[in-house]
Amino acid sequence: MRTSPIVVLTAMMASVVVGARAADNAKDFNGVWQAFATAPAISRSASAGTFTAEGEIKLADFAARYPNMIEPGSYCAPAGMPSTMTSLSSRAIDITQTPTRISLLAAMENQYRRIYLDERDYPENHPLTRQGYSIGHWDGDTLVIETRLLDEMLTGHFPRTENTLVVERISKMKRDQVTAPVSGSLSTSTIDDNVLAFNLTVTDPTLYAKPQVVTVYYQHIDDNAMPEYDCTATLWQQALDEANP
Secondary structure (H helix, E strand, C coil): CCCHHHHHHHHHHHHHHHHHHHHHCCCCCEEEEEEEEEEEECCCCCCCCCCCCCHHHHHHHHHHHHHCCHHHHHCCCCCCCCCCHCCCCCCEEEEECCCCCEEEEECHHHHHEEEECCCCHHHHHHHHCCCCEEEEEEEEEEEEEEEECCCCCCCCCCCCCCEEEEEEEEEEEEEHHHHCCCCCCCCEEEEEEEEEEEEEECCCCCEECCCEEEEEEEEEEEEECCCCCCCCCHHHHHHHHCCCC
């Protein structure tokens, strides 16, 4: 049985209307997004006064243990939070949203996050992981996420310990509202002028002397602009141990 052209046209028009409504919905983050700017710019070297005295000792001990540092990303070892959300490597993130949970897949090292919106509490005796455990709630049109239960990682832009807390405030805005300088390495075209602003605050009483704050802006791109990423994280640890016998 053939479908009437009128029915097909009506369905297409309805799909366009739904898509337009989603784009205009301040609380709808569904889609594929790509980081294109940060404020302030993320530096590889920490500024004076970034770390506590205890933090300086921990980082020095780590550097002494691994004097020949190997970049984890070179061996596809996931950096984890908060670096998952601060990379300007041009790799995209895919957000799928329901009323009770947001699933976020970062193309870089296939990092996967679950943000629970069902008013649960943090579980007891939960293993520490690179992504931690994320619980969110809405503050008006802003999604507030707290990520805890992170494992220790003492390298990268944002080193962390099991005491690290990452608070994200995510809101939708328009491209012409972004004043931060755009990364020069991006070439992916956008599908509209919507932007997700991720404001991250990283605190850790044993590591940081003061909260570390950065805002990362993500542009809305086509679903097909997220190719498969395939690698093995254990390669990095093996290379690191071999370089530091």
